Amino acid sequence: MTFKNTLEFAQKLDAEDKLARYREEFIFPQHNGENVIYFTGNSLGLQPKSAKRYVDEIMTDWANLAVEGHFYAEKPWWDYHDRFAQKLAKVVGAKPAEVTVMNTLTVNLHLLMASFYRPKGKRYKIICEEKAFPSDQYMISSQVRFHGYKPEDAIVEIKKREGEHNLRTEDILNKIEKVGSECALVLIGGVNYYTGQVLAMEEITKAGHKVGAFVGWDLAHAAGNIALKLHDWQVDFAAWCSYKYMNSGPGNASGCFINEKYHNLKDIPRFEGWWGHKKDERFLMKPEFKPEAGANAWQISNPPVLAMAPYLASLELFAEVGMPALIEKRNTIVAYLEFILQEIDKEVPGTFEIITPSRQEERGTQLSVFLHGQGKALFDYLMNHGVITDWREPNVIRLAPAPFYCSFEDMYNFGQILKKGIQDKS
Structure with a gap:
């Protein structure tokens, strides 16, 4: 044109x-x-007009039903998160069982690292990008310290070449190959927050797996923005916020992806809580944890439905378009x-x-x-x-x-x- x-x-x-x-x-x-001319949907998306209606539905149900709203609201609260699975899976290229909505982004990345950052012996290093979003830098540094390592030893940063603004795919792949058997995890932002560069996620994921590492993605600037095929790319895990391109409201709930190959592993480490327990037995209050099917097993607390309502409103638009x-x-x-x-x-x-x-x-x-x-x-x-x-x-x-x-x-x-x-x- x-x-x-x-x-x-x-x-x-x-x-x-x-x-x-x-x-x-x-x-x-x-x-x-x-x-206004609004250019900051990469920071906070505009409010969908339908968001208020979705929140008001919950407020009305709370007023009229109180605790019974968990089961008898028009959209019962106890399984509110289940309404996201089909629609959200299409946005990120996943199977519905591989996605869930819970907590906020950095919280979810910490929780997912309990499952996918498992340093042992000489395999303890994390590869990330230079000048990642500060929250990711703080998170990764605190994780390696928690496991008893020094950040300067355990964190390997991929740097831009002198005088260039963007990372080169070949430099990322070479760094992964060089770290090799010492690499426990590759964790990078799929879209760089500063430059807007979209990384070659499929190729990088394959390279990480080739050296025996887990590969996860921070998709804060990717979800609702670019084409994602998390399942087909065999990504191990990913998380994203919902308030940027997905228009869910300030600081709102995060989405998670956990590849189905980890769903039925009995020995996978994770932090567990009530809402990750098997749905049909959740209210029997049994002392032994039985994981819910799929990514929902990683949930800990019951869903914050007032926060999730605007996300669902926006997701309906994504499903429509x-x-x-x-x-x-x-x-x-x-x-x-x-x-x-x-x-x-x-x-x-x-x-x-x-x-x-x-x-x-x-x-x-x-x-x-x-x-x-x-x-x-x-x-x-x-x-x-x-x-x-x-x-x-x-x-x-x-x-x-x-x-x-x-x-x-x-x-x-x-x-x-x-x-x-x-x-x-x-």
Whole structure:
């Protein structure tokens, strides 16, 4: 497609967009009486209009039924999490029994590491990426210390090459091969939060297994954003938050994937609790733990249904639209945003560079823009002019045009605001 940097062309793309009507399913913050241009779905997705109804259902059932709501609510609370399995499995490329919803992201990664980080003898090292999201860095460091190792000995970081913004797949594979039999776990973010780079998850998973390591993925920036095939790729485990591209609300419940090959192992270590107990015997209060089938065996506490309700509301939209349609629009709108940025760079050259990979298979919804000489003043200008975007030190603005609710006209209007901001600051 040949793009044009005109309002008429952007409006034409919106008129042809099969997902355009879903914009009306979300609530936008306002700036001077107009919807903001919202680029931070990679941090917190907009609120689906249906989310309040799903929460209100539970509040009404609580008021009218009290404790009986566990069994007699329209959506009984005791098995509320079961409603996620089919729909969520399609988002992450899993079997329904391989996914569950519980806790929050870093909590779940800690719990999963109880099962999949089992250092023994010389096999004790964890491979992760350099400058992973800080929570992952803290988690991995605390895990190796808990097992009696020093982080500087047990953690192996994959680094970018000098002068490059993104990791090279061959460097990751070479590092895994080099660590070899000392590697207990490969745990990496599937989409880099800073640059938006999508890693070659299938290839990396195979490499980790080849050296005898478990392989897990932090999919915080991947779930609801890119095509995932966790089961087919034979990933051992994964976890993701739900409040970014999946629009479930701030700090909300996390999803987990545990490959089915671990479901029936009697000797697999894990932390266990009431809600992981076999469902049909749960209320018999027996002292011996009998695991529920599938990933639900990793649950500990009963589900926080008030938190999960907005997630379920959003997931209904995902089920209605489907990941293939979202990815198709994502590819077009991100390409159009990239084109707009390139056109502005022609008019005011040398101001910024896009550090997200240009190849479609290596990126999702996010474009990260490194500013040269503008600093945070340009970010502040955008925020003050109705563009909600994200600043990351030292000099990066992250732009994530979520396909559910961002329009092509948003991309054009953003370009005009950005150009004026650069010119005013020059």
